[in-house]
Amino acid sequence: MSHLPILPVLVPSLAAIIMLLPPLAKSVSRQRTIAWLAFAIMAVVCWQLVASVSHGTTIYVLGGWQPPFGIMLLVDHLSVMLVVLTTFLAFCACLYGSAGEELTGRFFYPLFMFQLMGINGAFLTGDIFNLFVFFEVLLIASYALLIHGGGKEKTGAAFHYITLNLLGSAFFLIALGTLYGTLGTLNMADMAAKVATLPPEEQAITKAGALLLLLVFGLKSAMLPLHFWLAKTYSAAPPPVAALFAIMTKVGLYSIFRVFGGIFGADAGALANMADAWIWPLGLATIVIGSLGVLASPSLRLLAANVIIVSVGTLLLSFVVSDGQSLSAGLYYLVHSTLVGGALFLIADLIKVQRGSAQDRFVIARAMAQPGLLGAMFFTAAICAVGLPPLSGFVGKALILNSISEPLERTWVWSSILLSSLIALVVFSRAGTSLFWHLSGKKAGETKAQPAQIAAIALLLLVTPVITVFAHPVTEFAQQAANDIADSMHLVQDIIAHPPEVNYEAH
């Protein structure tokens, strides 16, 4: 049997464990070697996953316990897409971190690997309690990474972040308890099957439980009014960690897609699409508040954080409009916005370091040591973030806009997305001119960006022209990923209805 589906969890996990064992625990350079080795293996794993998913969705049954009794992993287009994205982003962030951040505190690499393990696990699992477990893994790793390097700002932001997320975890458990109490199962596909035939008096309880899940995922994805943690946390986090965190909101969004598209999706009988009524207004409001935040941002890091909030709102809308037909466009945009968000945080850090005490605030300051290089990177990232041609942002936005044809939806979504783009355009042009051209005349600093840092950003930015030129295969993949939300549930339900002959006998 192929163990491919579980490798995205096991490889980073083993790497992290090895790094904590005595021969490596105190040598950062050895830990780094293991990290590169792990990423090399992960590259092959990702390659294989993409190849494997083209032959169809597969499941991996842990411990041999068939669904719905055991835990299973689900390898479909959606999970593969996000695992590949996460791994790539993590590699770039790690590469950036290898240029200095690795030494500002202990356990940088092991925590990074645990973080990767948690995120990959969350994307792959087909079991809702197991999703909770991986949420915990990725959250606790993010708490630890957030305080990496220490300092008052990080500790303050971490306190805020941890308090909210602990509450979120508590609600997650309450929600799972409630859902288990009515559905009696934890396998997502099995839940979906049970929801469809739920007796009326159980529907209310199930709905309350499910909406509590929306609360938890909304918190994770920074949906209004649960977005307060994001700007603060991301701008305080160490740069490579902030870059990796660009995927964190997507974990929440992914969970919304999977749970409210798969379990409580179109086939859920009386509870079909129950979250849409909430996601609609909250998604719109998220775009509005994110755009106000974009306008108000005093520094590039906060600007990047607010751009992420706007993209969250856009993605939430892409889930609910056109009866779900916009989601494939949304998934394309998700890939784009994750990479750009990550790149922006890294660029902000280089700018911050080279501008002395003005940091990355939009005020007059000395010239940077490498204005041409950083300027080119900033310009590229800004075009992406605003969503202008010739880079992938415009493809994503145009895909979303194009997929909506119902007049009322069109009015709301088009105007919010286009206006938010206009605001981003105005703000980014101001930001760029004030960071790069509004100079105090003082001598430029000496500190230059290291090759690893430049390489990391270049890699992230390089993807955007690639997914623009090769937009066709990417959109095809995204379309299949969107279809898989419902299809994978049916597939697993078939497996549950016709279980394979399993030999449970011990050896």
Added chain:
Amino acid sequence: MALFWVPLLTCSGSLAALFTQRLGRSACVAISALFPAMALAIILMHTKQVFDLEQIRFTASWIPALGLDLSFRLDGLSFLFAILILAIGLLVMLYARYYLSAHEAAGRFYAYLLLFMTAMVGIVLSNNVLQMWFFWELTSLTSFLLISFWNHRSDARKGARMALAITGAGGLALLAGLLLMGQVVGSYDLDVILNSRELIQSSESYLIMLILVLIGAFTKSAQFPFFFWLPHAMAAPTPVSAYLHSATMVKAGIFLMARMFPVLAGTEAWFLLVSVTGLLTLLIGAYVALFKHDLKGLLAYSTVSHLGLITLLLGLGTDLAAVAAVFHIINHATFKASLFMAAGIIDHESGSRDMRKLNGLFKYMPITATLAMVASAAMAGVPLLNGFLSKEMFFTETLQQSTLGSISWMIPVFATIGAAFSVAYSLRFIHDVFFNGTPGDLPKTPHEPPRYMRVPVEVLVALCLIVGIFPEATVGKLLASASIAVLGGDLPYYHLHIWHGFNLPLVMSILAMAGGAAIYFNRHVLFRIQANFAEKNESVIFDNAVKKLRDASRWLMDGIDTGATQRSVFWLLFLALAFTLPPLMGLNSTAGLRPQLPLDPVMIAGATLLCVCSVATVIWHNNRLLSLLLLSVVGLIVSISFALFSAPDLALTQLSVEVVTIILLLLALYFLPQYVRNHSSPGLIVRDLSVSVLIGGVVGTLTYAMMTRPLDSIAEFYTANAKLLGGGTNIVNVILVDFRGFDTFGEITVLAIAAIGIYKLIARMRLFQPSANIEGIPWAKDKHPFMFEIISQALLPLALMVSCYIFLRGHNLPGGGFIAGLITSVAIIQQYIAHGNDWLVPRIKLNYLTLLSSGLLIAFITGVGGFIWQQPFLKSWHDYVDIPFIGEIELASAMGFDLGVYLTVIGSSMMILANLGGLTTADRLRPQNREAK
């Protein structure tokens, strides 16, 4: 395929410019100009086909999901524009070679210029409207780079930003309009769209679509009320102005209107919107131009005015008007480009563009002056020059329309007035600059420019003359093929002649000439009137408006997000209520049908104590020690209730966790103030209390409703198969290490990460160590009481034995790795408390980090063990083995996994506690755990 090469070549040219920068300006321009020259050659190769009204196409699939194909077409209109863009572009490149000084980054300049050129040819060659929009936005971006080329200047930055914002906004409106159009037609293919006039004009969204597309065109072509960005874009180097504001950027909007003319024009809405906007722009531009003292400012507003003229022509909607519009596009491009270049030469060689200082330059630069005078005359519409011909056509058309019903006669009147002002400012350009006294206080003595800097001007001025005298022979076919493309059908009858006989349009021309001269020579009167109005700087106004918007949103955001954790938590709980209350209100009865257990006094007493202690914890939360103790009572009752409801595993776990947690919190409390001041205002307390009560109510309701309902669940499978398939009678343990071992694997990872995280947090802490509590009572001197030391020491082996026992029996009886691990930890912690860090560290040589990671490793290896037998991760195995003297015992792979759990739990909990405890000693951190330097 050849068409695809056109943008590809210009784009490659931009790279070439960057790479040849080091070779000097001349080499750089020579090499990079080769690329647009080749592109121009490709276009010209198709001349015959275009004049024969063939359409050349190239299409390749790009993003089918979006309906965006890579699609180019060459018809009369795109042929005309492509030539204008490429040919004037080449002239500008030559001109800029001499305009830029040696220390300026010529390579960067040409790279931007060629990128811009790429975007422009992209627009005009596109056969897919989304692709056209793609290039449209690229022109905004590249023009931003060009306008801000002198980025050290504040006006350049502001002007560039404003241009980007206005044209970018228009671009977004255009996108919406084009998407709407595509949705109506069902395709973004231009061929399809151009054949769907009926469909588009009868669609409900025609008007909104028209407005959106026109906003795009008007912003780009600087039409009223968006024209104000254009004069501020003059902060760009003059070659940029000559290029962007004569032949290209601003003509993109005109091009768009011409391109969409067959499908959008011909309706009442089109007439009104386009012609009125054009007329207003024509008049305002012409009027303001007269008052500009800056040469380029005058030319900028004159451009605005001429763009208004073309827009007005397109708005009239008749076939002949469209032909006139196309003709004026050609003529305006030639004379305006040469005028900008002449202005640049004057600026370059005299050091000023201020017409109050520039006088009598004719004797210093006679050739340039002559060229500029001819071009100005063309601008004013003097006979024998190209401007005259298109202006005559314009007058003719204004006379033959009835757009505005009974007030249609006003249009020719206003047109004549506009033309008169045009004559006036052209006169000012000629008379003020080249005659009218002697130069004022100029930074340089003016002289003729380098020979080749004048060449582009000479070429363009020559064209003005030749086209003006031999219109039919020179541009006849070009105009015809372009007009056919605009009209999308047959060409109306017209003939290009210098002399049309003595008619009304000629009278209008004469009136305009005379009126213009009169205005110019009495301009002082107008200047005096104009002086009553404060001079406005739109770019500063725009900038301040953006700043105000920014400050307002800062104020708003600060109000919404105070950064307080309490507020975020409130919103979370609030949303939880909003989500859960409506469905719960729809639930008819809380209690379900499941038979309930009888109440007994012990349960009632326990529940009462639980409630009282929970409430008391909240009430006395200001006294931290007290609330901690109350909290521990809550935990204890939870453990007891687990035991009561036959969950001994949970009870044991909860109990050990309670012990460890309380010790941890006590340690933390040592460093914290014993009392908290109450910071919340009464209002906040009411808010928080209500939300908490409601949340408690909701969770209580949910739990009660859920527990009183019968349930079929997967639990049955576990109870039925734990012994049979899992090999253990303790179902909880079998679930933990086998059925759902993957969850446990995740959870021990969580525990390990928590330990590492807390270590990281503590490792940097340098905390104040209080020697007394808040009331001044010193902490006890006897830190390690003798009796405690003795008893603890004796207890250690016992405790370890118990944990061993608990561990081993775990699979069948309450116990297991997790509980055993916690018991071991408690035993070790007790030693720390009894003896202190200093005594224990040399005696207990355990590296907790190693313990933790080996625990994880063991669990991991047990998990992957099954891979050898082609089994999935965490596949368990168990069997009964007969061992001599001991008898038959059961061996299970799950034991190995549980051992991993056991070690991880000890390692993690000890790493946390020992390090936190270490903070209380002089040692602070155990040496082996110090930061790796």
